[in-house]
Amino acid sequence: MSDYLPKFLYRLRFRTKITLGVAIMLIFCGLGIGLILSGMSSNALLLEGKKRGMALTSGLAFHLAEPLLSMDLLQMKNSIDNIRKQYDDVIYIFLTDASDNVLTHTFTGGFPTDLLRVNLDSRRKQPLLLTTERGPIYDFNARIVLGESNLGTVRLGLSRSDMDAQIYRQRLTSLFSTLGVVGLGIVLALWFSRTVTSRLNRLRKSVEEIVRGNLDVQVGFSPEKYCWELIDCNRRQCPAYGDVRRRCWYLAGSLCPNCLDREYPGKMESCRHCSVYKHNFGDELQDLAEAFDAMAMTVKKHIDELTEREKTIARQQGLLKTIMNVTPDFITLQDRELTYTFAGKAFCDYFNLQEEQVVGKTDCDIFPSEQAELNLREGKEVLLTGHPLAKEMCLKRLEEQRWFHVVKVPVYDENNSIMGVLLTARDISMLKKFQAQLIQSQKMEDLGRLAGGVAHEINTPLGIILGYSQLLMDDIKDAEVLEGMKIIEKQTKVCRKIVADLLGFARNSQSVSETVDVNDSIRNITNLVEHSFFLNGIKVLVALDVNIPPLTGDEAKLKQVWLNLLNNAADAIGKDGMVSVQTKLDPQGERIEISIADTGKGITKANLSKIFDPFFTTKEVGKGTGLGLSVSFGIIKEHGGKISVLSPPPAEYLPEDFAQSKHMGPGTVFIVELPLGSAPIK
Amino acid sequence: MVSSRTTISCLCMILAVFFLSSCRENEETVKVSLEKREDIAFKQQLPAITYAYLPQYAHTESFQRHHLLVEYLAEETGLAIRQVFPETFDDHVKMFSQGKIDISFSNPFIYVQLANRFGAKAMARIIEEDGRAEFRGQIIARRDNQGIKSIKDCRGKSWVAVDPSSAGGYLFALGHFVDHGLKLDDFKEVVFVGGRQENVILGVYAGLYDIGSIREGSLNVVKDKIDISQIKVINNTRWYPGWVYAYSPRLPQDVADKISVALLRLDYKNNPRHRAILDAAKCIGLVPSNDRDFDPVRDLSKKVGLDLE
Numbered sequence: 001m002s003d004y005l006p007k008f009l010y011r012l013r014f015r016t017k018i019t020l021g022v023a024i025m026l027i028f029c030g031l032g033i034g035l036i037l038s039g040m041s042s043n044a045l046l047l048e049g050k051k052r053g054m055a056l057t058s059g060l061a062f063h064l065a066e067p068l069l070s071m072d073l074l075q076m077k078n079s080i081d082n083i084r085k086q087y088d089d090v091i092y093i094f095l096t097d098a099s100d101n102v103l104t105h106t107f108t109g110g111f112p113t114d115l116l117r118v119n120l121d122s123r124r125k126q127p128l129l130l131t132t133e134r135g136p137i138y139d140f141n142a143r144i145v146l147g148e149s150n151l152g153t154v155r156l157g158l159s160r161s162d163m164d165a166q167i168y169r170q171r172l173t174s175l176f177s178t179l180g181v182v183g184l185g186i187v188l189a190l191w192f193s194r195t196v197t198s199r200l201n202r203l204r205k206s207v208e209e210i211v212r213g214n215l216d217v218q219v220g221f222s223p224e225k226y227c228w229e230l231i232d233c234n235r236r237q238c239p240a241y242g243d244v245r246r247r248c249w250y251l252a253g254s255l256c257p258n259c260l261d262r263e264y265p266g267k268m269e270s271c272r273h274c275s276v277y278k279h280n281f282g283d284e285l286q287d288l289a290e291a292f293d294a295m296a297m298t299v300k301k302h303i304d305e306l307t308e309r310e311k312t313i314a315r316q317q318g319l320l321k322t323i324m325n326v327t328p329d330f331i332t333l334q335d336r337e338l339t340y341t342f343a344g345k346a347f348c349d350y351f352n353l354q355e356e357q358v359v360g361k362t363d364c365d366i367f368p369s370e371q372a373e374l375n376l377r378e379g380k381e382v383l384l385t386g387h388p389l390a391k392e393m394c395l396k397r398l399e400e401q402r403w404f405h406v407v408k409v410p411v412y413d414e415n416n417s418i419m420g421v422l423l424t425a426r427d428i429s430m431l432k433k434f435q436a437q438l439i440q441s442q443k444m445e446d447l448g449r450l451a452g453g454v455a456h457e458i459n460t461p462l463g464i465i466l467g468y469s470q471l472l473m474d475d476i477k478d479a480e481v482l483e484g485m486k487i488i489e490k491q492t493k494v495c496r497k498i499v500a501d502l503l504g505f506a507r508n509s510q511s512v513s514e515t516v517d518v519n520d521s522i523r524n525i526t527n528l529v530e531h532s533f534f535l536n537g538i539k540v541l542v543a544l545d546v547n548i549p550p551l552t553g554d555e556a557k558l559k560q561v562w563l564n565l566l567n568n569a570a571d572a573i574g575k576d577g578m579v580s581v582q583t584k585l586d587p588q589g590e591r592i593e594i595s596i597a598d599t600g601k602g603i604t605k606a607n608l609s610k611i612f613d614p615f616f617t618t619k620e621v622g623k624g625t626g627l628g629l630s631v632s633f634g635i636i637k638e639h640g641g642k643i644s645v646l647s648p649p650p651a652e653y654l655p656e657d658f659a660q661s662k663h664m665g666p667g668t669v670f671i672v673e674l675p676l677g678s679a680p681i682k
Numbered sequence: 683m684v685s686s687r688t689t690i691s692c693l694c695m696i697l698a699v700f701f702l703s704s705c706r707e708n709e710e711t712v713k714v715s716l717e718k719r720e721d722i723a724f725k726q727q728l729p730a731i732t733y734a735y736l737p738q739y740a741h742t743e744s745f746q747r748h749h750l751l752v753e754y755l756a757e758e759t760g761l762a763i764r765q766v767f768p769e770t771f772d773d774h775v776k777m778f779s780q781g782k783i784d785i786s787f788s789n790p791f792i793y794v795q796l797a798n799r800f801g802a803k804a805m806a807r808i809i810e811e812d813g814r815a816e817f818r819g820q821i822i823a824r825r826d827n828q829g830i831k832s833i834k835d836c837r838g839k840s841w842v843a844v845d846p847s848s849a850g851g852y853l854f855a856l857g858h859f860v861d862h863g864l865k866l867d868d869f870k871e872v873v874f875v876g877g878r879q880e881n882v883i884l885g886v887y888a889g890l891y892d893i894g895s896i897r898e899g900s901l902n903v904v905k906d907k908i909d910i911s912q913i914k915v916i917n918n919t920r921w922y923p924g925w926v927y928a929y930s931p932r933l934p935q936d937v938a939d940k941i942s943v944a945l946l947r948l949d950y951k952n953n954p955r956h957r958a959i960l961d962a963a964k965c966i967g968l969v970p971s972n973d974r975d976f977d978p979v980r981d982l983s984k985k986v987g988l989d990l991e
Contacts, residue, residue, distance in 0.1 A: 110719025
């Protein structure tokens with residue numbers, strides 16, 4: 001029970017609490033005061049009644065002295081009858097002389113002699129309460145005294161019932177008055193509590209709105225006049241001017257001279273003396289509501305700013321992430337414990353991991369122990385020394401070898417202490433390849449120059465050997481010697497051709513610039529080789545695009561290229577195969593594509609990158625010099641074109657009727673692209 | 683703990699409120715029946731010598747002045763003596779004539795009337811507080827009435843007196859006016875207010891009348907009721923024999939003698955009890971008297987046309 005009551009009170013609404021509290025207080029105080037006052041007034045009424053009775057009796061005693069002396073019984077009778085008639089609550093009056101003879105009385109039908117036995121001594125406290133058949137009666141005794149002489153006694157009976165009735169009426173009036181006042185008080189308490197709680201409810205609803213996220217609330221009531229109306233300042237640039245939701249004393253930077261350019265609450269000291277404050281300031285609840293409005297607006301402003309910043313950060317994050325994801329470089333960030341806190345998409349893709357599988361992990365969780373140990377050692381070194389680390393490393397993955405340029409730099413926090421390690425790794429495989437090619441080219445160039453020099457020096461002795469050989473052959477009759485001489489001649493010619501090719505490779509011979517019909521040049525060469533190919537069972541399929549316009553170039557050199565490529569195809573086929581020659585104009589009409597595909601043994605992937613190198617050949621010894629494709633490469637490059645090789649050839653380079661059989665190889669296609677304009681093909 | 687303390691405090695307050703509200707005196711009651719009635723009759727008074735003081739004042743004043751003297755006489759003479767209270771002077775005369783008054787203490791005019799008409803016999807006169815056995819009347823006016831400074835100024839004024847038969851209150855003054863050439867017609871009006879001398883003083887004091895005639899000494903009677911300094915005495919009359927004790931011819935002579943002796947025995951100076959008696963009666967002693975002492979009054983009555991026969 002003792003717990004129940006506080007819980008019950010606790011759960012009551014605030015308005016009910018105020019009303020209940022005030023009502024209980026009013027009832028308690030009202031009834032208490034009412035009872036006290038009622039008791040006091042009852043006593044006062046009773047006392048007043050007694051005094052009145054005593055006054056009546058004493059007055060009568062005074063007035064009856066004269067008729068008593070003169071024994072004027074009529075006057076005595078008239079006097080007491082007059083009083084008896086005048087006051088309804090006077091029950092009886094009688095007069096006795098000094099010898100207790102009843103001289104006159106107001107009774108009819110005899111005298112109640114009991115009265116002569118009671119209250120005889122007027123010196124006792126008056127009145128005496130008598131219990132009679134007519135209810136309680138106060139009996140008053142007043143002596144008629146002149147000097148020291150007692151002339152007689154007046155006795156008067158006053159109805160106590162009438163007094164009680166009067167007291168009862170008074171109590172009833174008190175009760176109803178008290179109830180009326182208490183009722184009025186409760187009504188006022190209701191009104192008061194409603195007034196207070198309505199404002200608190202307004203505040204509560206606003207708080208709920210704010211909890212829901214709506215900061216656009218107004219709790220405080222608008223004043224009758226705003227500050228700019230009160231002082232008629234017309235300072236439109238003042239932040240308080242036109243702000244109907246906040247009082248000026250909450251605003252910083254208001255332009256009133258009294259504001260002293262201070263912010264709330266520092267400016268309140270001066271504001272309390274301001275006429276605007278005195279006019280618009282409310283009670284504590286109004287103050288709270290207005291402070292709440294000001295707080296809501298300030299919070300809203302801050303939240304708006306934060307939202308804007310958040311958007312900017314999100315935008316920047318998105319941008320950063322896009323950059324991180326798009327960049328082909330590996331980017332990772334590790335904290336002081338070398339745990340990954342970020343990993344770029346390129347890094348994840350390369351190691352075939354999700355970002356979630358990297359973030360929160362260490363190198364030991366991701367890499368093999370050897371690699372992880374190396375990474376950890378490097379990371380610790382960077383963390384300890386603070387020196388960046390840069391290196392090139394080769395990673396082999398899925399039989400693919402790739403080179404990376406790795407940089408590890410320390411990351412500093414705002415306290416200028418190292419908080420982690422940033423790793424960037426760039427794939428430099430292509431660079432490495434180009435570096436190798438450059439070295440190779442340099443080597444080839446040196447070799448070409450050496451070969452050119454050697455060839456030039458050898459060319460003359462070879463000419464002499466050949467001349468002398470042919471002269472000697474004219475003179476030699478011996479068949480066997482002649483045969484030997486023929487071999488010398490033949491091999492010398494071979495040498496001269498080698499030397500000529502070397503010279504062609506080493507130095508650009510004079511090019512002729514002329515209009516070349518590519519289709520014609522191809523057709524000439526195919527016609528030339530068609531017969532010899534036929535003898536080896538090799539069929540040549542020619543599909544030329546008739547729309548190909550002529551280009552500017554050296555026809556003879558181009559024909560050499562077509563011949564080299566066709567001979568290579570025939571060499572690759574050996575016996576029984578097919579060679580397909582196609583020309584195509586690209587849709588833009590900017591270049592011509594010539595493809596020569598064969599059904600030969602194909603080229604291994606490892607050799608594909610080497611076949612344009614000088615002296616690289618897969619042919620049998622003595623069959624090729626290894627300079628044909630290098631020369632062709634140089635001619636096409638000279639024309640601003642590009643030559644490439646694919647093995648096996650894609651279907652698009654093969655005609656529909658291109659026969660395939662088991663004994664045929666995978667085949668190769670050489671694709672030559674020649675520009676129609678002056679711009680070379682990249 | 684707190685809640686229990688609060689509860690106890692509330693209970694104490696409630697009890698205090700009820701205690702205070704119900705706080706009433708316990709009254710003793712006596713049971714009496716008003717229904718039990720009896721016819722009662724007034725007990726007849728024993729026969730006694732009746733003593734009456736001319737109703738110059740209220741009965742209570744008369745009683746207070748003379749009841750000690752009456753008790754003294756009864757005690758001294760061993761007779762039953764009772765004071766009676768006539769309502770008016772006429773009533774006094776009438777009661778004397780009817781034998782309801784045996785001993786009359788009256789002014790000299792009433793005495794002459796009683797003597798002439800009913801054979802009253804004087805036996806003693808009182809000595810006034812001023813040491814005289816005579817008394818006189820006074821003509822008074824308001825002190826601020828500047829138009830009345832001497833007896834002659836009273837001409838044309840309104841005159842109030844207590845009663846046309848009053849000696850000091852009217853007749854002495856009338857005789858005095860006659861002696862000074864003023865007749866009743868010379869006054870604007872002559873009003874008799876009846877009753878007692880105080881009424882005359884109060885009438886003048888209230889400004890209802892210009893002049894009033896009173897027995898000397900009356901002003902002191904009302905000094906507690908009004909400011910008597912506002913009253914001035916215009917003139918005094920000649921001395922006349924004062925108030926007189928007379929006895930009815932019906933009263934046996936020996937009884938009258940006893941009473942006369944007792945009266946004359948009163949010693950103001952030497953007997954404290956007598957002094958108290960005489961103080962109450964507003965005199966300091968008595969002197970023997972006889973009818974001849976009242977001839978001046980008889981003269982006066984003739985002068986003012988008063989029929990005392």
